[in-house]
Amino acid sequence: MIALFTLLGYISGFRARGGRAILRQISVTRQISGDDTAAVETFIGLYSPARERYTLRFGGDALLQPTDGGSGYKSVKTTSSAPTTIRFDEQNELQNLWTDVGTMATALAHDEVAVQPIELDLKLRPEGSGWRISGRIINNTGQTLNDAGLLAGDYGLELSRLRPGLTEIDQPMRQINTAPYNNTTIWGETYRQNGDIETQMNDQIIRSIFWNDYRGPSSSGSMSRGQVSSAVSLVGWQGEESPALPFDVLNHTVTREASGLRIVVAQLAGE
Known part of the structure; x- marks a missing residue:
């Protein structure tokens, strides 16, 4: 039932937004009382109207990890010629995050931020x-x-x-x-x-x-x-306005929605 509600919401959202992918992020901020720093985990869900691959570029020292797709969705098929990889540099990247029709690609990023x-x-x-x-x-x-x-x-x-x-x-x-x-x-x-x-x-x-x-x-x-x-x-x-880990989606235009x-x-x- 939850998957059905979600899929219906995605379809209506896809129609209303003119076919753009929807990128929804939830940032969980964990801090000790009185501290001005916190550990932030940003959970990312990417809903795309077509089979496509995306690259997410993060600033700072964020640790990145692709995860299994959303509950109730079929698995996203990947390809050996363009596997999902993580590239650590001055700006860390999660490369080749694949989506498909009726699927949701998910990923996790972790870092510490000032709050x-x-x-x-x-x-x-x-x-x-x-x-x-x-x-x-x-x-x-x-x-x-x-x-x-x-x-x-x-x-x-x-x-x-x-x-x-x-x-x-x-x-x-x-x-x-x-x-x-x-x-x-x-x-x-x-x-x-x-x-x-x-x-x-x-x-x-x-x-x-x-x-x-x-x-x-x-x-x-x-x-x-x-x-x-x-x-x-x-x-x-x-x-x-919740603390979050900033990142860009390269070479694609997506509709972004966030909560924390x-x-x-x-x-x-x-x-």
Whole structure:
């Protein structure tokens, strides 16, 4: 069903855009609370209306890796005369990334970048049969994080939108399923809106990268009332303003769309 929604979205997008390939990128930014540098992984999904090969050129010292195509798509056939290769130089290139009709080519790039810090100063204390989280979050990015939430062990708190500046927190957490990292945890409430083609297309890229037992950014395993998680993670979505690894598509014109998932990890202590 997801693949069907995605394919329909791609076909309509192809018609609306006059036959251009669609390049969708999701950048996952992982940083420690208060740090001004972060590890960024940019996941790339390339939907093309025809069999074609593309070369992506990255700046800096980005590490590059082609990956298996999106979930629900047939494999992209390559050719021995023009295999997919990685060229490391002053500008690293992913060469001969092949697409075909009804397929999606995917790739992954990784590097560290300078970012505006987000500061978490949070504590957990037992409340009833669960936990209560309190403290403050300082969002210095100047951007709103959408579908934001806090994760600690198997407990979570939905924040909806986290606006720039100071946010005070003092709320109970509820038990959620973070192992494995499920679709609602990744995409928030938006995932339940099956008509949201953009979310469904993004989901294909995530599925092609994350392995089945990926547990997400919070502490692994369950957290009972007598156990305190050692870390809390803030998770939220940004649009095109999200930190990303810049790259060019050589000799082709594509329609580019971008979003970003921000993960900020902080140590905390129970009371």
